[in-house]
Amino acid sequence: MGRITNKNEYTEHYNLSMKDGDAYWGKIAEELHWFKKWDSVQSGNFDDLNLKWFEGSKTNMSYNCLDRHLEKNGDKVAVIYEDNDPSVKARTFTYKELHAEVCKMANVMKERGVKKGDRVCFYMSMVPELLIGVLACTRIGAIHSVVFGGFSANALSGRIQDSECSMLITNDGGYRGNKIIPLKDIADEALESCPSIENVLVVKRTDSDIKWKEGRDHWLGELMEKASTECEAEQLDAEDPLFILYTSGSTGKPKGLLHTTAGYMTYAYHTFRNVFQVEEDDIYWCTADIGWITGHTYITYGPLLNGSTTVMFEGVPTWPDAGRFWDICDKLKVTHFYTAPTAIRALEACDIEYVNKHSLSTLKVLGSVGEPINEEAWSWYNKNIGKEKCPIVDTWWQTETGGIMISPLAGITDLIPAHATLPLPGVEPLLVDSEGTPVEGNPAEGNLCMNRPWPGIARTIWGDHERYKQTYFSTYPGKYFTGDGARRDEKGNYRITGRVDDVMNISGHRIGTAEVEDALNEHPNVVESAVVGFPHNIKGQGIYAYVICQNAPENEEVLQKELNEIINKMIGPIAKPDKVQVTSGLPKTRSGKIMRRILRKIAANETDSLGDTSTLLNPEIVDTLMAGKK
Numbered sequence: 001m002g003r004i005t006n007k008n009e010y011t012e013h014y015n016l017s018m019k020d021g022d023a024y025w026g027k028i029a030e031e032l033h034w035f036k037k038w039d040s041v042q043s044g045n046f047d048d049l050n051l052k053w054f055e056g057s058k059t060n061m062s063y064n065c066l067d068r069h070l071e072k073n074g075d076k077v078a079v080i081y082e083d084n085d086p087s088v089k090a091r092t093f094t095y096k097e098l099h100a101e102v103c104k105m106a107n108v109m110k111e112r113g114v115k116k117g118d119r120v121c122f123y124m125s126m127v128p129e130l131l132i133g134v135l136a137c138t139r140i141g142a143i144h145s146v147v148f149g150g151f152s153a154n155a156l157s158g159r160i161q162d163s164e165c166s167m168l169i170t171n172d173g174g175y176r177g178n179k180i181i182p183l184k185d186i187a188d189e190a191l192e193s194c195p196s197i198e199n200v201l202v203v204k205r206t207d208s209d210i211k212w213k214e215g216r217d218h219w220l221g222e223l224m225e226k227a228s229t230e231c232e233a234e235q236l237d238a239e240d241p242l243f244i245l246y247t248s249g250s251t252g253k254p255k256g257l258l259h260t261t262a263g264y265m266t267y268a269y270h271t272f273r274n275v276f277q278v279e280e281d282d283i284y285w286c287t288a289d290i291g292w293i294t295g296h297t298y299i300t301y302g303p304l305l306n307g308s309t310t311v312m313f314e315g316v317p318t319w320p321d322a323g324r325f326w327d328i329c330d331k332l333k334v335t336h337f338y339t340a341p342t343a344i345r346a347l348e349a350c351d352i353e354y355v356n357k358h359s360l361s362t363l364k365v366l367g368s369v370g371e372p373i374n375e376e377a378w379s380w381y382n383k384n385i386g387k388e389k390c391p392i393v394d395t396w397w398q399t400e401t402g403g404i405m406i407s408p409l410a411g412i413t414d415l416i417p418a419h420a421t422l423p424l425p426g427v428e429p430l431l432v433d434s435e436g437t438p439v440e441g442n443p444a445e446g447n448l449c450m451n452r453p454w455p456g457i458a459r460t461i462w463g464d465h466e467r468y469k470q471t472y473f474s475t476y477p478g479k480y481f482t483g484d485g486a487r488r489d490e491k492g493n494y495r496i497t498g499r500v501d502d503v504m505n506i507s508g509h510r511i512g513t514a515e516v517e518d519a520l521n522e523h524p525n526v527v528e529s530a531v532v533g534f535p536h537n538i539k540g541q542g543i544y545a546y547v548i549c550q551n552a553p554e555n556e557e558v559l560q561k562e563l564n565e566i567i568n569k570m571i572g573p574i575a576k577p578d579k580v581q582v583t584s585g586l587p588k589t590r591s592g593k594i595m596r597r598i599l600r601k602i603a604a605n606e607t608d609s610l611g612d613t614s615t616l617l618n619p620e621i622v623d624t625l626m627a628g629k630k
C-alpha cells in the first residue's frame with residue numbers, strides 16, 4: 001500500500017481499512033522488519049479487552065528504527081541535536097552513529113543487570129542520552145518509563161514505585177533557557193522512597209555539584225566509554241511491553257498507560273509518513289519534550305522508523321529571545337515544524353520582528369498538537385510562519401492512542417482552520433450523546449468515541465487492567481471513550497471542542513482536577529477544594545482553585561504562595577493554580593456532589609448562563625462566589 005500520495009489514495013486506504021482491517025494492516029506491517037511474521041493481524045475487542053496485534057510475530061523496535069536503514073542510509077543524519085546555548089553548533093548523529101550509541105547504552109544497561117521486562121525510568125532534560133536510552137531499552141526488551149523533567153520528586157517517586165523500576169537514568173542538571181533544573185537532586189529526594197531502584201546512571205550535562213551514593217550512582221559517560229558498539233536486538237513478541245507513560249485522568253493518581261511492541265510500531269510508522277509527508281532530504285522538527293507521548297511517537301519512533309532526519313531541541317522557545325524557534329528553523333533548514341498551540345499563542349504575543357527577521361523559507365509543512373487550536377492562532381501560524389504556503393496539520397490524538405488519529409494529511413486532504421478534519425486509516429470515530437446513542441448523520445455533535453481497535457491503542461494500565469476497562473470502556477460499553485467532545489460538519493470533518501471530563505489542558509499538559517485538589521488539601525488550613533479550568537489567552541486553559549479554609553487566612557497572598565509551594569512539591573510547577581478564591585462553601589447537590597458546571601461558569605465569567613441553581617443544597621453560595629470572583 002505504501003504511503004498515501006493523493007486524495008483518492010486516502011479514500012482507498014480508508015475504505016480498505018474499514019472493510020478489511022486485517023488485510024490493510026497486514027500490508028502496511030509488511031514494510032517493516034520481522035524476525036518472524038505474525039499468525040494473526042488482530043484479535044480481541046472492546047468487550048473482552050484482550051487486544052492483540054500481529055500475534056505470533058517476532059520483531060524489535062530499535063532494529064526497525066536503526067539496523068533496517070544501515071545498509072542504504074547508514075550515513076544519513078538521523079538526529080540533529082540543537083543545544084540550549086545558541087552559540088553551540090548543532091550535533092548530528094548519523095544512523096550508523098546512533099546505532100552504535102544505542103548498542104553501547106543497551107550494553108551498559110545489561111551489565112548493570114537490566115533484563116527483558118525490567119522497567120527503566122528516565123528523569124532527564126532533552127539530552128541525546130534520553131533518545132538513545134529509550135531506543136536502548138527497546139533493543140533489549142526493557143520497558144521505558146519516561147517522567148517529564150518538570151515533575152516534582154513526589155510525582156517522580158510515585159511513578160517509579162507504581163511500575164517498580166529497577167534503574168533510573170537522569171542528568172546532573174538540565175538546561176532550560178537561563179535556568180538549570182537540579183534533576184539529580186530532585187531524583188535523590190524521590191529515591192528516598194523508591195527501594196526498587198538498584199542503579200542510577202547519571203549523565204554529566206551541567207557539571208552541577210551533586211550528591212553521590214557509592215554503589216548506586218554511576219556516571220553514564222564512563223560506562224559508555226568501555227561499552228561495545230555491538231548489541232544484538234532481542235527478538236520480541238508482538239505484545240511484549242514497549243513502554244509505560246503516565247498521564248492524568250479525571251480521578252485518582254496518574255495512570256501508567258502501557259504500549260506494546262508491534263502494533264504501536266506499525267502505527268507510529270504509518271501515521272508519521274502519511275500525516276507529515278516527509279521526503280528524503282527533509283528536516284523534521286517536533287518541539288515537544290520526550291517526556292510526553294508526542295516526543296515518544298513523533299520525535300523518536302515515527303521519524304526513525306521512516307529513516308527521516310529528526311531534530312531534538314534542548315531549550316525553550318523564548319530564550320535567549322522569542323525568535324529562537326525561527327532561528328533554529330533557518331539555521332537547520334527545517335522543512336517540517338510541529339508544535340503546540342500554546343507555544344504559537346505565546347510567540348504571537350511577542351513582537352512580530354522576532355519572526356520577520358528570519359526567512360523561514362525552508363518550511364513546507366506545519367503541525368499543531370496538544371489542544372484545540374483557535375482560529376486566530378491558526379491564521380497567525382499560517383500567515384506569519386507558513387507564509388500561506390505550508391499546510392497546517394492539526395493532529396488530534398492522546399497518550400492512550402499511541403499515534404495521531406484524526407488529522408489532515410499534509411498537502412493531500414483539505415484543511416479547515418481549527419479542525420482536525422478526517423480520521424486516519426483504521427480509525428473509526430463515533431459521536432454519541434450522553435446516553436451513549438450514536439449521533440448519526442452530518443452535521444453532528446457529541447462525545448467522541450472510537451468504534452474499533454487500531455494498532456496503536458494502549459493495551460492496559462500498568463498493574464490495573466480493571467481501571468483501564470473502567471476508565472475507557474465503561475461509560476459507553478463496547479466503545480473506547482476519549483474524554484473529548486467534538487463536532488462533525490456536513491462533510492464529515494471533525495472539530496475537537498475539548499475535554500468533557502474533569503481533565504484540564506494547561507499549555508497542552510494534561511492535568512487532572514482531582515490531583516490538584518488532593519495536593520491543595522494537604523495545606524493545614526485547607527478543608528476542601530475544587531479545581532476547574534478556565535479560558536486562558538496563552539495557556540488555552542488556566543487553573544482556577546476554590547478553597548475552603550478552616551480559619552479565614554490573614555493574608556490571601558501568603559496562602560496562595562504556600563499553596564503554590566505545595567503544588568510544586570506534590571506535582572510540579574505546571575500544575576500551579578493561576579487563581580485562588582477563598583470561599584466559605586462550594587455549590588453542592590443534595591447528594592453532596594460539587595456542581596463543577598457552576599464553578600466552571602463562574603471561573604469563565606459566564607455567569608449569565610448559570611442554568612438552574614435552585615436544586616442546589618446551598619443556592620445562596622452562588623452569589624457569594626460570584627462576588628468574590630478572582
Ligand code: WT7
Nearest residue numbers: 369370371372394395396397398399496499510
Ligand atoms: C488530549 C490528550 C497526543 C497529543 C499530546 C497530548 C487534547 C490533543 C488535540 C488537537 C484538540 C487536542 C485532547 C486530548 N488534544 N491534540 N489537535 N485538537 N485537542 O496528549 O496529554 O494524552 O492529551 O489533548 O483533549 O484528549 P495527552
